[in-house]
Amino acid sequence: MGGGARESTAVGGGGRGGSAGWARLALLALAASVLVPLVTVGPLGLLWAAVGLVGLALAAVGVWWTLAHTGVVRTVGVVLCATAPLLVPAVYAATGVLWPVLVSLALWVLAMASAHIAVAYRGTADEHAAAPPRHPWILMNPRSGGGKVGRFHLEERARAAGAEVVLLDGGPQDVAGLARRAVADGADLLAVAGGDGTQALVAEVAARNDLPFLVIPAGTRNHFALDLGLDRDDPARALEALTDGVDLRVDLGFAADRVFVNNASFGTYAAVVGDPDYRGRKVRTSLRMLPGLLTGADAPRLGVRAGDAHAEGLQALLVSNNPYLRAVDAARPGRRQRLDSGLLGLVCVRVGNTAQAAAMMRGARSGGLLRLTARTAVVEADTATVPVGVDGEHVVLPAPVRCRLEPGALRVRVPRHRPGTPLSGATADWPRVTRLALGLPVPGGRRSRGATPPGGTG
Incomplete structure (x- = not known):
């Protein structure tokens, strides 16, 4: 690569x-x-x-x-x-x-x-005081997160706070269409109590209309809520933003015309998620499909162009809305240090045999793992279409797929007081640690939006 x-x-x-x-x-x-x-x-x-x-x-x-x-x-x-x-x-x-x-x-x-x-530091995102909304609209999925909407009485609490609540039923529904209708009816805040995939669809409508978007972490994983500093164990606390909230500006990711707040996954994971049996039998379905996807004659082979880098023969590719921290560098792996850098994060994986699998222990130096950042990325395939897991939701997009960010496109409303610090965290930056220990001046300050950070190819 x-x-x-x-x-x-x-x-x-x-x-x-x-x-x-x-x-x-x-x-x-x-x-x-x-x-x-x-x-x-x-x-x-x-x-x-x-x-x-x-x-x-x-x-x-x-x-x-x-x-x-x-x-x-x-x-x-x-x-x-x-x-x-x-x-x-x-x-x-x-x-x-x-x-x-x-x-x-x-x-x-x-x-x-x-x-x-x-x-560690407070974070670089600017918080802006926000007046309480007059007509908040909240979409809730009663099945998300094993029934968190009912378990935490989210519907009752939201209605008591003056919000209009719409519940998703069991059948397929046009989530974005419901949000657009709410905007036409005068909603001045859009919110979702559900998973990241549903949040992304409503977030796009909020961004297009420059309305605040409220995340209520009622899904299973809620990675977006975690990086915003919200309490995933008590989703009802997010409703405090309706009366005492602040606004943050964060980026929105796009895979072709599909919005993602976390990531778009190409290759093996996306193919497995697309199998009809995956939802009910995740482990069994994965073990059944992976041999063919990794080493079979029809195994997907992807390429990506990001900036002046070009990688080919990939089995898996993760494109994220801002880069994820490395597991070895972060106190909490799988986190994003910020959501407003204006950069996509890319993790490219290519493992074709046992020796390359063993070499993966060397990380980026193994040759099978490449981490990049770029403002845009084009994912190529040897087929006319490619399966993609967009925030965990399976879609099929025409190839090649252009991924990009809209910097600062989404105005997120969060409670003023929340357990986590949004857009914060720090890696084990040893040169910086050394300067601190010796009492030397430490470079700081906010990086200008969209600048590519210094570093080296993985």
């Missing part, structure tokens, strides 16, 4: 420069995590580190054989998945090095957590 678009780098900002004390603790813990095995077992500590990497590689091979094969090979893969994570600690215990390894691991976790706290 070629590289030209640049990988995203976390940027500190906001109103404080971080904590020097936490930064010093992070550096000390990081150094100690390296020194403990070297002091206790000497140069053999490097050998034990290699043993751990071999164990991870074996687990990756097991996952690949489980997903991409059937029969005896799949059975062996399941055994590897189960035994490889246990084999390494057993070897450590038998050779008397288990406790230094555990201490080193604990110090590494402490270093990562301290680094995160040291560079």
